[in-house]
Each structure stands twice: as structure tokens, then as C-alpha cells.
Amino acid sequence: MAINFLHSFVAAVLSTTTVLVNAQTSAPLQFAGVNIAGFDFGCGTDGTCSASGAVPPIFQLSGIDGAGQMQHFFDDGYNVFRLPVGWQYLTNDQMTGVLDETQFANYNTLVSDCLSTGAYCLIDIHNYARYNGQVIGQGGPSNEVFAELWSNIASYWKNETKVIFGVMNEPHDIPNISAWAESGMCSLVRLQPFGKLAPSTQMILLPGTNYASAKTFVSSGSADALDEVKNPDGTFTNLIMDVHKYLDYDGSGTNAECVTNGIDDTWTPLATWLRANGRQALNSETGGGNVESCINYLSQAISYQASQSDVILGYIGWAAGSFATNYVLSQVPSYSGTSWNDTLLVSMAMSPRTNKFVVTVA
Numbered sequence: 001m002a003i004n005f006l007h008s009f010v011a012a013v014l015s016t017t018t019v020l021v022n023a024q025t026s027a028p029l030q031f032a033g034v035n036i037a038g039f040d041f042g043c044g045t046d047g048t049c050s051a052s053g054a055v056p057p058i059f060q061l062s063g064i065d066g067a068g069q070m071q072h073f074f075d076d077g078y079n080v081f082r083l084p085v086g087w088q089y090l091t092n093d094q095m096t097g098v099l100d101e102t103q104f105a106n107y108n109t110l111v112s113d114c115l116s117t118g119a120y121c122l123i124d125i126h127n128y129a130r131y132n133g134q135v136i137g138q139g140g141p142s143n144e145v146f147a148e149l150w151s152n153i154a155s156y157w158k159n160e161t162k163v164i165f166g167v168m169n170e171p172h173d174i175p176n177i178s179a180w181a182e183s184g185m186c187s188l189v190r191l192q193p194f195g196k197l198a199p200s201t202q203m204i205l206l207p208g209t210n211y212a213s214a215k216t217f218v219s220s221g222s223a224d225a226l227d228e229v230k231n232p233d234g235t236f237t238n239l240i241m242d243v244h245k246y247l248d249y250d251g252s253g254t255n256a257e258c259v260t261n262g263i264d265d266t267w268t269p270l271a272t273w274l275r276a277n278g279r280q281a282l283n284s285e286t287g288g289g290n291v292e293s294c295i296n297y298l299s300q301a302i303s304y305q306a307s308q309s310d311v312i313l314g315y316i317g318w319a320a321g322s323f324a325t326n327y328v329l330s331q332v333p334s335y336s337g338t339s340w341n342d343t344l345l346v347s348m349a350m351s352p353r354t355n356k357f358v359v360t361v362a
């Protein structure tokens, strides 16, 4: 491995072009992770997914070696993997909360692979608050059906304190954000309607609108709406705001070049709101192209997050798993037969081994 070369290159990059932010708290981040994508392939932003479109990152299912990827990342200090999956995959294209046994077993292979590394494992329903074009609880599936889906998922892993429940990927164009928060999320939290309470030892992630935008989390009204979501005992314990942030010019995460570190217009106002309201957030998607602009800006963003680690728990890169290595945001490591080689952005900015901003790496 060209590790020594990489480290000296990183040191050079950090010392010459990166403005390291003075840490307010200087405590390390609790989480660094990677999205292990594939079970969500075939999902569109209108919540239309097809079970057959999924490309499981499971070697035994003729896929890429997601287990090997996760073990490699874990060895480099990552401690959480987000595991996106389409609702339709889990129910075999039925609009129901009842899990299809075979499909769920396939997905559970990935979750088990993740848990066996020792990392936290984030279940992410990758449906944009929709099922086949219709918004949950607002014209689409009822909150009861969605809550039943989560009840079945959560009860399966109710004893796994390292399983995190990511309620939904990237809600957007939500007609009524309070309705999303109140009737959608409140009924879900700790799954009260079904009497199968998820213990508050497990984290639940609450996403706002605009594709879970970190930048507009407060201005969109998502923050205030989701702040109403509480545990049955009235506490916020382990109810974590779920925010995404891309650093390209339109914030879409579709362009190779990064143009901002997002500190002034996103992370500072978000951290201020979180602190004022006694809440915390996890940045469950971020990333960029494997280019110098993203190495610099993302390093700055992560450094700043670490300075706000009382309210920002960490970051999760998008994405490894089943993506092609030439995907613009690829974080897919390649295996040479004896060792894993990381993409540039992972090795230079995101890896806890490189940036030393994460609690598990000394």
C-alpha cells in the first residue's frame, strides 16, 4: 500500500491549502461511516423502486464484496455503515408493511455482515418519503402502513443496540412538513401504535425536507417540525436529526468538483440551532468527486464538524457498495488480491485513519 506516500501527501495538502478551523470543543466525532449502496438501486426520487432493480452488495448473491468493503473501512477507523434499501425490495413490490421473507433475509445478510465488523449499522429506507410517486400520509401509503413496516423491521433488531433506524432517505416536496413530522414520525417513534417499543437505547434518525438538506434544515421549517418528535417519556434521547450535505455548486451531489466547505451557510447556523434546542444531528450523506477541490473542502467541513461535536455526531460518505468505480462520487475501494486501495477522497479526507477526527482512532 502507498500509505506512507498518501500520508505525506495529505500532510502537505492539509498544511498548505486547508484552513483547519480552531476547535471549540476539540472532542472527536462519534461517527464516521460509508454508505454501502446497492439494495436501493432502482429507486427514483419519486419513491418508485422495483425489487428487481436492486444490486445487492453481497458476494454470495453474485454481487460485489460489501462485507469485505466494510471490514476494510472498519479497519481504517470507520464505525458506522448506512445500508440503503428500497421499501419495495423489502416487501417484494407490495405496498404493505409486511416483509417478504426471502427479500428481508437477503437484506439481513448485509446487516449481519455489517454487525459482525463491530460497527453501527444504519437501516435506511431509501424512498424519499414516498411509495411509487405518492407521499406517505399525504395521499400515498397511510402512516399506519409505514409504521407497520418499521415495526416489523425494528422488532427484528430490537436487541441490537448497534442498529440505527434511519426512518427515511431524503424527503422532498412535502406538502405539509408538520404532517410529515407529527402524523408520520410521531406515530413511528418507538413504534407506539404496535406496542413494540424500540428501546431508547437505539438511535432513530429524523430527516427533514429538501432532500434532508442540512443547509435549509432550519429555514424549511423541518427543524421546528421535527423538534416536536419526542420519546414516549417526553425525552429526545437518541432522536437524532438526519441531514445531508454536498459541496458541489448546486448542492446536488452529482458534480465532481466542490465549490464550498459549507461552514458559513450550513454548519454554523445548523450547529447554533441544534445547541439552542438541545438536539444533535448526523450527516448521513456527504461526499464529492475524487478531486483536489473536494479533498480540501471536505477536509475543512469535517474539521469544523469535529469542532462542533457536541451537536454534530459525525459524517457518512456517499458511496461505496455496488457502485461502479467510475461513478462520479465513488468511494468504492478496489481489492488487489492482497490489499484494498481507497479512492482519493476517502484516503485524503474521509478516512478516520487520515483525519484523526473520529473517536475510535487515536
Ligand SMILES: *[C@@H]1O[C@H](CO)[C@@H](O)[C@H](O)[C@H]1NC(C)=O
Residues within 6 Å of the ligand: 158, 159
Ligand atoms: C431480546 O431481549 C429480551 C430481554 O433481554 C429477551 O427476552 C428476548 O428473547 C430477546 N429477543 C431476541 C429476538 O433475541
Ligand SMILES: *[C@@H]1O[C@H](CO)[C@@H](O)[C@H](O)[C@H]1NC(C)=O
Residues within 6 Å of the ligand: 176, 177, 178, 179, 182, 183
Ligand atoms: C399540516 O399538518 C398538521 C398536522 O397534521 C395540521 O395540524 C395542519 O392543519 C396542517 N396544515 C395544513 C395547512 O393543512
Ligand SMILES: *[C@@H]1O[C@H](CO)[C@@H](O)[C@H](O)[C@H]1NC(C)=O
Residues within 6 Å of the ligand: 334, 341, 342, 343, 344
Ligand atoms: C489506488 O487508488 C488511487 C486513487 O484512486 C490510484 O491513483 C492508484 O493508481 C491506485 N493504486 C493501485 C495500486 O491500484
